[in-house]
Amino acid sequence: MHVPELRTGDAGPGPRGSLFTVEFELEGQQFVALNGGPHFKFNEAISIAVTCETQEEVDELWSKLTADGGSEGRCGWLKDRFGLSWQIVPSALPRLLQHPDPATAARVMQAMMQMKKLDIARLEEAAR
Incomplete structure (x- = not known):
């Protein structure tokens, strides 16, 4: 399943609706970024x-x-x-x-x- 972005729910982490992961592409290379919050x-x-x-x-x-x-x-x-x-x-x-x-x-x-x-x-x- 391809999900270009994922937002947090009631279980967190972080406030509900905040960006948790996002997929993007640079020069043909696929990346997934994870919102580590203030801890990471x-x-x-x-x-x-x-x-x-x-x-x-x-x-x-x-x-x-x-x-x-x-x-x-x-x-x-x-x-x-x-x-x-x-x-x-x-x-x-x-x-x-x-x-x-x-x-x-x-x-x-x-x-x-x-x-x-x-x-x-x-x-x-x-x-x-």
């Missing part, structure tokens, strides 16, 4: 990773997700206005970090560690 808050143990092909995609997602109270983290991580952690990762990053030359991979890692929003051109420059 978001933390970095759970994040949504998004792979981007271009710097424009990275920039757009970064801007939208940090807007209205979101915050930047290090190494491509951010929190949206609700406190949910996201990883905005250019598709070039894994390739560069797995370079056959360990010194090249180390330079890429060092460059990434200095960034908040990941910059594909700077990562590729570090690899050269």
